[in-house]
Amino acid sequence: MELDDRKRKILLAIIQNYQETGEPVGSRTISKMDELNYSPATIRNEMADLEEMGLIVQPHTSAGRVPTDKGYRLYVDNLLSNEETALATTASQLPDQASHMEQILSKRMDRVEEMLMRMAQVLAANTQYTTMVTGPHYKKNKLKFIQLSTIGGGKVLAVIVLNGNIVKNNILDIGFDLDQETLVNLNFTLNNNLNGLSIEEINLPLIAKVKEEAGDYADIAAKVLDAVAGAFEKEDSMPVYTSGATNMFKYPELADNEKISDLINVLEEKKELGTALGHVEPGESQQDIQVFIGDEVPVDSMKDCSVVTATYQMGDGVQGKIGIIGPKRMNYQKVVDTLKQTMSQLDGIFKKPEE
Amino acid sequence: MELDDRKRKILLAIIQNYQETGEPVGSRTISKMDELNYSPATIRNEMADLEEMGLIVQPHTSAGRVPTDKGYRLYVDNLLSNEETALATTASQLPDQASHMEQILSKRMDRVEEMLMRMAQVLAANTQYTTMVTGPHYKKNKLKFIQLSTIGGGKVLAVIVLNGNIVKNNILDIGFDLDQETLVNLNFTLNNNLNGLSIEEINLPLIAKVKEEAGDYADIAAKVLDAVAGAFEKEDSMPVYTSGATNMFKYPELADNEKISDLINVLEEKKELGTALGHVEPGESQQDIQVFIGDEVPVDSMKDCSVVTATYQMGDGVQGKIGIIGPKRMNYQKVVDTLKQTMSQLDGIFKKPEE
DNA sequence: TGTTAGCACTCCTACATCTCGAGTGCTAAC
DNA sequence: GTTAGCACTCGAGATGTAGGAGTGCTAACA
Numbered sequence: 001m002e003l004d005d006r007k008r009k010i011l012l013a014i015i016q017n018y019q020e021t022g023e024p025v026g027s028r029t030i031s032k033m034d035e036l037n038y039s040p041a042t043i044r045n046e047m048a049d050l051e052e053m054g055l056i057v058q059p060h061t062s063a064g065r066v067p068t069d070k071g072y073r074l075y076v077d078n079l080l081s082n083e084e085t086a087l088a089t090t091a092s093q094l095p096d097q098a099s100h101m102e103q104i105l106s107k108r109m110d111r112v113e114e115m116l117m118r119m120a121q122v123l124a125a126n127t128q129y130t131t132m133v134t135g136p137h138y139k140k141n142k143l144k145f146i147q148l149s150t151i152g153g154g155k156v157l158a159v160i161v162l163n164g165n166i167v168k169n170n171i172l173d174i175g176f177d178l179d180q181e182t183l184v185n186l187n188f189t190l191n192n193n194l195n196g197l198s199i200e201e202i203n204l205p206l207i208a209k210v211k212e213e214a215g216d217y218a219d220i221a222a223k224v225l226d227a228v229a230g231a232f233e234k235e236d237s238m239p240v241y242t243s244g245a246t247n248m249f250k251y252p253e254l255a256d257n258e259k260i261s262d263l264i265n266v267l268e269e270k271k272e273l274g275t276a277l278g279h280v281e282p283g284e285s286q287q288d289i290q291v292f293i294g295d296e297v298p299v300d301s302m303k304d305c306s307v308v309t310a311t312y313q314m315g316d317g318v319q320g321k322i323g324i325i326g327p328k329r330m331n332y333q334k335v336v337d338t339l340k341q342t343m344s345q346l347d348g349i350f351k352k353p354e355e
Numbered sequence: 356m357e358l359d360d361r362k363r364k365i366l367l368a369i370i371q372n373y374q375e376t377g378e379p380v381g382s383r384t385i386s387k388m389d390e391l392n393y394s395p396a397t398i399r400n401e402m403a404d405l406e407e408m409g410l411i412v413q414p415h416t417s418a419g420r421v422p423t424d425k426g427y428r429l430y431v432d433n434l435l436s437n438e439e440t441a442l443a444t445t446a447s448q449l450p451d452q453a454s455h456m457e458q459i460l461s462k463r464m465d466r467v468e469e470m471l472m473r474m475a476q477v478l479a480a481n482t483q484y485t486t487m488v489t490g491p492h493y494k495k496n497k498l499k500f501i502q503l504s505t506i507g508g509g510k511v512l513a514v515i516v517l518n519g520n521i522v523k524n525n526i527l528d529i530g531f532d533l534d535q536e537t538l539v540n541l542n543f544t545l546n547n548n549l550n551g552l553s554i555e556e557i558n559l560p561l562i563a564k565v566k567e568e569a570g571d572y573a574d575i576a577a578k579v580l581d582a583v584a585g586a587f588e589k590e591d592s593m594p595v596y597t598s599g600a601t602n603m604f605k606y607p608e609l610a611d612n613e614k615i616s617d618l619i620n621v622l623e624e625k626k627e628l629g630t631a632l633g634h635v636e637p638g639e640s641q642q643d644i645q646v647f648i649g650d651e652v653p654v655d656s657m658k659d660c661s662v663v664t665a666t667y668q669m670g671d672g673v674q675g676k677i678g679i680i681g682p683k684r685m686n687y688q689k690v691v692d693t694l695k696q697t698m699s700q701l702d703g704i705f706k707k708p709e710e
Numbered sequence: 711t712g713t714t715a716g717c718a719c720t721c722c723t724a725c726a727t728c729t730c731g732a733g734t735g736c737t738a739a740c
Numbered sequence: 741g742t743t744a745g746c747a748c749t750c751g752a753g754a755t756g757t758a759g760g761a762g763t764g765c766t767a768a769c770a
Contacts, residue, residue, distance in 0.1 A: 026733050039743050044734070062733045062749045147504045151516055159514050159524070161506055167524040169514070245623055249616040257612075261604040264619060268600055381762050394714050399763070417720045417762045 001053055003074075009036060010046050011055055015067050015075050019329045022252060024064030069294040069328070072306070076291045076332050112136060112314075117241045119322070123342065124244025127335055129326035130267065134278035135239040136318040138164060142198050143228060146190045150178045158224050160231040164318045168234065170227040174220055182217065189213045190224060199232040238278060238320070240270040251327040254304060262301035272299060278321045280311055289336055294328050306330050310339040312346050356408055358429075364391060365401050366410055370422050370430050374684045377607060379419030424649040424683070427661070431646045431687050467491060467669075472596045474677070478697065479599025482690055484681035485622065489633035490594040491673040493519060497553050498583060501545045505533045513579050515586040519673040523589065525582040529575050537572065544568045545579060554587040593633060593675065595625040606682040609659060617656035627654060633676045635666055644691055649683050661685050665694040667701050 003011075013033055017025040027040040027047060036043065047065055050056045055071035058064065067075070116133045123131040145161040154177060158170045178186070193210050194202060207225060214221035245267050248254050254263065266272055276298040292298070292307040299307075302325065309323040322342065324335050358366075368388055372380040382395040382402060391398065402420055405411045410426035413419065422430070471488045478486040500516040509532060513525045533541070548565050549557060562580060569576035600622050603609050609618065621627055631653040647653070647662045654662075657680065664678040677697065679690050 024733090028733080040733090041735095041743055041745095042741085045742090048735080058734085060750060061735095062751080064733065145504065145506050145512075147502060147512075147514070149500065149502045149514070151500055151520065155520065157500075157502075157514070157516060157520075157522065159502070159504070159512070159522075161512060165506065165510065165512075165526050167512065167514075167526070169522040169524065171520050171522070243623070246616045246620045249612055255612055257604060257610055261601045265601045268598070379762090383762080395762090396714055396716090396764095397712085400713090403764080413763080415721065416764095417722075419762065 001049055003053065003055075006036075007046055007050055010043065011050055011067070011071060012075065014047075014050075014056055014065055015071065015329075018066055019331055022327075022329065024059055024066050026064035029064070067329070069296070072293045072328060072332075076293065079332055079336065080289065080291070113239065113241075116320075117243075119342070120241045120243035123322070123324065123338065124247060127324055127326070127331075127338055128244075128247050128250065129324050129330060129335065130244045130247050131242065132267070132273055132277060132321075132323040132325060133241045134274055134320040134322075135241070136164065136166075136314050136320045137238040137278070137280070138162065138166070138235060138318055140198055141166070141232065141235055142196055143194050143202075145195060146187070146224065146228070148178075148183055148187050148190070148224065150183060152177060156220070158227050160228055162231065162235060164314070166235060168227075168231040170230065172220070172223045172227065174223065178217075178220075186214060186217055186220065190221065194228070199229065202228070238274055240274045240278065242267045242270065242273070247326075251329075253329075254327055259301070259304060263305075266299060266301050273323075277307060277309055277323045280319055280321060289339055291332065291336075304328065306332075308332070308335045308339060310343050312343060356404055358408065361391075362401055362405055365398060366405055366422070366426060367430065369402075369405075369411055369420055370426065370684075373421055374686055377682075377684065379414055379421050381419035384419070422684070424651070427648045427683060427687075431648065434687055434691065435644065435646070468594065468596075471675070472598075474697070475596045475598035478677070478679065478693065479602060482679055482681070482686075482693055483599075483602050483605065484679050484685060484690065485599045485602050486597065487622070487628055487632060487676075487678040487680060488596045489629055489675040489677075490596070491519065491521075491669050491675045492593040492633070492635070493517065493521070493590055493673055495553055496521070496587065496590055497551055498549050498557075500550060501542070501579065501583070503533075503538055503542050503545070503579065505538060507532060511575070513582050515583055517586065517590060519669065521590060521673075523582075523586040525585065527575070527578045527582065529578065533572075533575075541569060541572055541575065545576065549583070554584065557583070593629055595629045595633065597622045597625065597628070602681075606684075608684075609682055614656070614659060618660075621654060621656050628678075632662060632664055632678050635674055635676060644694055646687065646691075659683065661687075663687070663690045663694060665698050667698055669701075 010030060013030050013036060014025050017029060027043040030036055030043045031038055031040045047056065050071075051058070051065065054068060055074060056065040056067050059066060113135060116135060120131045120133045123133075142163045143160070144163050144165075147159040147161075149157045149159075151157045151171070154173060154175045156172045156174055156178065158172055160168045160170065162168070189210060193206065193213070197206075202225070207222075210225070211218040211221050245264050248260055248263055254260060288311055290309045292309075294306065295303055297303060297305060297307050304327070305325055306328045307323055307325050308330075309321050311319055311321055313319045322339065324330075324339065326335070365385060368385050368391060369380050372384060382398040385391055385398045386393055386395045402411065405426075406413070406420065410423060410429060411420040412423050414421060468490060471490060475486045475488045478488075497518045498515070499518050499520075502514040502516075504512045504514075506512045506526070509528060509530045511527045511529055511533065513527055515523045515525065517523070544565060548561065548568070552561075557580070562577075565580070566573040566576050600619050603615055603618055609615060643666055645664045647664075649661065650658055652658060652660060652662050659682070660680055661683045662678055662680050663685075664676050666674055666676055668674045677694065679685075679694065681690070
C-alpha cells in the first residue's frame with residue numbers, strides 16, 4: 001500500500017494531537033481539523049490503512065489510534081531531512097528560550113563542568129523533558145604539563161594538565177618536605193621527559209629513565225607517574241550531568257511507579273547513561289542529531305522513551321554528547337530545533353576564544 | 356496520664372511492627388507477642404490510653420494504630436539516651452555492612468569528593484534509605500598557597516590551595532605567554548603577601564600593595580585575586596552528594612506520584628538540601644546525631660519523612676554532614692547505629708594520617 | 711481492681727454489576 | 741470516492757454488596 005499525501009497528513013495529525021493530549025485520537029477529532037475536512041468515516045478508512053501499514057495502532061478495540069514506533073520513525077526521518085522548514089519554525093517559535101540559553105552560554109564560565117551542568121538545567125526547563133550531558137571527552141589525550149609544589153606537612157601537590165587544559169590535582173604524601181631546589185629539578189625531569197606524550201607512550205623504559213634521573217627521589221617520581229595514570233583514567237570515565245528527572249512525572253505513560261523508579265535509577269547511576277548514550281561514533285560530526293525511538297534506545301529502562309542526542313565539540317577534538325529524554329510522543333520538532341540551536345551557540349562560543 | 360512500663364512496651368511493639376509492615380497494627384497482633392501476653396481487649400484499653408496521650412492514632416475508625424510524630428519522638432529520645440544498648444546491638448547486627456564500609460573508607464582515595472560519593476552510595480545500599488552527604492566545609496578558611504604556571508596559548512594556570520588541602524584550579528586568559536622569570540617573581544609576590552590569610556583579611560590596601568609589587572603585571576595579579584575570591588566563594592557553596600533516591604519508591608506512604616516527584620526534585624536541586632540540612636550548628640561536635648521527625652524536617656517536601664543527620668569532621672575544622680532520609684517509620688535504631696559507626700570509622704581515617 | 715469474653719458497630723477493600731460514551735467497522739446510499 | 745447510519749465493542753466510572761479486620765463498650769470473672 002502506498003502512503004499518499006492524505007494518509008501522510010492524517011498520520012501527522014495523529015502524531016501532533018497525541019503529542020498534546022497523550023490520549024488516543026479518534027476519527028472525529030481529525031475530521032474536525034481544517035485541512036482534513038472529511039467525514040469521520042472517510043478518516044476511519046484511511047486510518048485502517050495506516051494501521052495495516054503498521055504506522056498506528058489502537059490500544060484496544062473502540063479506542064482512538066496511537067502512533068507506533070514505526071510511525072514516529074517515519075515522521076522523524078521526514079523531519080530531519082528537510083531542515084529549512086525546521087529552522088524557519090525555530091526562529092519564530094523559540095525566541096525567548098534562545099536568548100535565555102544565549103545568556104547562560106555567553107557567560108563562558110571558567111569551569112566547563114559548571115557550564116555543562118547549567119546547560120542541562122536550562123535545556124530541561126525549556127523542553128520540559130529530562131536532559132543528560134556528558135562531560136567533554138578526549139580521545140587519545142596527551143600530557144601537557146606537570147607541576148609539583150610542596151604544601152607542607154610532608155605532602156606534595158601534583159597538578160597534572162592534559163591537552164584541552166583539563167586539570168587534575170593530586171596530593172601525594174611523601175613523608176617529608178622537599179626543598180626548593182629538588183622541587184625544581186624534579187619538575188624539570190618530569191616535564192622534560194613526559195610532556196606531549198599519550199598514556200601509551202609512557203612505557204617501562206621511559207619510566208625507568210625518569211626514575212633514574214630522579215635519583216634519590218625515584219619513589220616520588222613513581223608516585224607522580226601513578227597520579228598521571230590516574231588522571232588519564234579519570235578522564236576516560238567521563239562525567240555525566242543530568243537534569244529535569246522529575247519532568248518524567250508529567251507524562252502519565254511513564255509515571256508508572258516501577259518504570260519511573262528504574263528510569264531515575266539509571267539517571268542517578270549515570271554510568272550506563274554515559275556508555276550507552278555518550279559514546280561518540282568515529283565518523284560523527286557536530287550538528288549530527290540522532291533520534292532513538294522506543295526500542296531503539298540502547299538503555300533497557302528507557303524502552304518507553306525516545307532519546308535525541310547531539311554531539312558537541314570544543315576544538316582540539318574534545319567532544320561530548322547532549323541527550324534529551326522524553327516520552328515517545330515528545331515534541332521532536334522542538335527538541336531537534338532546540339538542540340541544533342544550542343549546538344550552534346556552543347560552537348560559536350568554543351570556536352572563537354578557544355583558538 | 357502516666358506512661359507505665361506496659362504502655363511503653365506496647366508503644367514499642369506498635370512502632371516496630373509498623374516499621375516492618377507499613378500497615379496499621381491492631382490489638383490482636385500485639386496480643387500474640389510473647390512479651391505482651393494479654394488479651395486483645397486489654398491491649399485495646401491500653402491503646403486507647405496511648406491514643407489519648409497523642410502517641411498513636413488510627414487512620415480511620417476500625418483500623419489499627421499508627422505511631423504519631425510525638426510517639427516517634429519519645430521512642431527516638433529514649434533510643435539516643437541509652438547508648439550502651441545501641442552499641443551492643445550494632446556489633447552483632449551489622450557486621451557485614453560494617454566491614455564493607457570499612458573497605459570503602461580505608462581505601463582513602465586521594466579525592467575526598469569521590470570518597471564522599473561512594474560513602475553516600477554505600478550508606479544508601481546498606482540502609483535502603485536515601486542518603487545525602489555534604490562536601491567538607493570550612494568555616495573561615497585560609498589561603499595556604501598559590502602556584503602560577505604558564506601552559507601556553509596565552510594562558511596561565513593558577514592553582515589555589517586552601518587550608519585542609521582543598522585545591523582549586525583556574526585557567527586565566529592573559530593573552531600572552533609569561534617567561535619563567537616573571538612567573539617566579541609573580542609567584543613570590545603573591546605567596547609572600549597573601550599566604551595564611553582569610554578572605555576578609557585580603558582587603559583593598561593589601562590588594563593595592565600586591566598590584567604595585569606586580570608592576571607591569573598588575574592586571575594578572577588582579578585576575579589571580581579574582582580567582583582566589585572565587586575559590587573561597589566556591590568553597591562556601593558546598594557540594595551535596597545524594598544516593599539511593601529510588602529507595603523512596605519502596606515505601607508506599609511516600610511513593611505517591613506527586614510527593615515523590617517533589618522529593619526527587621529537592622534531591623536533584625541539592626541546594627535546598629545543603630542549606631537546610633547541611634548547616635552545622637556552632638556548638639555541634641562529631642558523633643552528634645540529630646533526628647528530625649515529620650514536620651520537624653526543615654524541608655517542605657519531606658514533611659512525610661524523617662531525617663537523621665550526623666556531623667563529620669576532618670581535622671583542621673573542616674566538617675560536613677551526612678543525612679539519611681527515609682519514611683517516618685524508618686528503622687531509627689539501625690540508622691543511628693550505622694551513622695555512629697561510619698562516623699567513628701571516618702574519624703579514625705581522618706585523624707590518623709591527617710595530623 | 712485488673713483482665714477478659716462477647717457483641718454490636720464502623721469502615722475499608724475487593725469484587726461484581728451496570729451504565730454511558732467514545733470510537734470502531736461495515737454496509738448501503740449518494 | 742465519500743458519507744450517513746447502525747450495530748457493536750470496550751473502558752471508565754458509578755453503584756451495590758459481602759467480608760473481614762478492628763474497634764469500643766459492657767458485663768462477667770479472678
